[in-house]
Amino acid sequence: KAGVTQTPRYLIKTRGQQVTLSCSPISGHRSVSWYQQTPGQGLQFLFEYFSETQRNKGNFPGRFSGRQFSNSRSEMNVSTLELGDSALYLCASSYNRGPTGEQFFGPGTRLTVL
Amino acid sequence: TQLLEQSPQFLSIQEGENLTVYCNSSSVFSSLQWYRQEPGEGPVLLVTVVTGGEVKKLKRLTFQFGDARKDSSLHITAAQPGDTGLYLCAGEDTNAGKSTFGDGTTLTVKP
Numbered sequence: 001k002a003g004v005t006q007t008p009r010y011l012i013k014t015r016g017q018q019v020t021l022s023c024s025p026i027s028g029h030r031s032v033s034w035y036q037q038t039p040g041q042g043l044q045f046l047f048e049y050f051s052e053t054q055r056n057k058g059n060f061p062g063r064f065s066g067r068q069f070s071n072s073r074s075e076m077n078v079s080t081l082e083l084g085d086s087a088l089y090l091c092a093s094s095y096n097r098g099p100t101g102e103q104f105f106g107p108g109t110r111l112t113v114l
Numbered sequence: 115t116q117l118l119e120q121s122p123q124f125l126s127i128q129e130g131e132n133l134t135v136y137c138n139s140s141s142v143f144s145s146l147q148w149y150r151q152e153p154g155e156g157p158v159l160l161v162t163v164v165t166g167g168e169v170k171k172l173k174r175l176t177f178q179f180g181d182a183r184k185d186s187s188l189h190i191t192a193a194q195p196g197d198t199g200l201y202l203c204a205g206e207d208t209n210a211g212k213s214t215f216g217d218g219t220t221l222t223v224k225p
Contacts, residue, residue, distance in 0.1 A: 004156070033212075043157075043202065043215035056211045090156050102147060103213070105156030 002027065004093050004106035012112045018079040021109045025072050025093030031055075032074040033103060034066060037088040049074055050096065078111075086113045117141070118205050120216035128224050130192050135219045137203035138185045144208040146186045148177055151200040151218075193223045 005024045013019050025032050033056075034046040045058035049068035066076040072093075078085055088110050092103035118139045127133055137146070145164045149157035161170050163179035163186060170177045174197075176189040190197055200220050204213040 035215075042217040043204075045212050045214075048212065058212070092156075102159060102162050104159065105149075107154070107156050110154075 023091030
């Protein structure tokens with residue numbers, strides 16, 4: 001079974017631009033969560049989508065948004081990029097979030113904002 | 115907001131030594147996961163513990179969930195250079211439907 005894939009792997013943008021990142025979950029998985037990872041803040045939860053609906057959201061500004069398609073693939077968008085948005089963005093999939101909380105992560109997209 | 119504190123933050127040891135990493139919280143979790151992450155890659159799930167007091171073994175790695183389901187430990191016996199990486203614990207809050215991650219322990223095992 002193929003793992004979680006994320007594209008692109010690396011991205012360089014300048015302040016004020018916007019960016020769209022893509023995530024394809026493991027086949028059959030319906031839940032997709034997004035995380036931001038930085039050296040100073042660790043892994044921070046952005047949002048979770050399940051069956052095309054945002055089910056949970058972390059404490060990030062409205063510049064961060066996402067969506068999920070009928071095939072469970074997900075995209076996240078960051079508008080008006082700031083220097084502080086430079087981070088590794090991770091996507092994780094699971095069949096359905098439940099008590100065990102198990103998630104399977106993709107390799108991430110390394111975003112650098114100049 | 116649930117918080118998970120991991121200690122130590124950094125650990126550098128020689129091959130063959132034993133070590134323990136701790137993950138502590140004042141909150142109760144329905145389950146707790148341990149992940150290992152290598153540079154440039156996403157975290158890889160090592161184990162999930164669900165029951166208070168549960169102990170799981172994965173080769174040289176032993177994971178324990180506290181009786182009150184607020185803390186956990188990871189013990190590595192006879193560490194090897196291949197164990198080098200960032201170890202993350204994550205607590206699952208079923209009511210909130212999300213995981214809270216610790217800040218991680220960076221382990222370096224020198225040959």
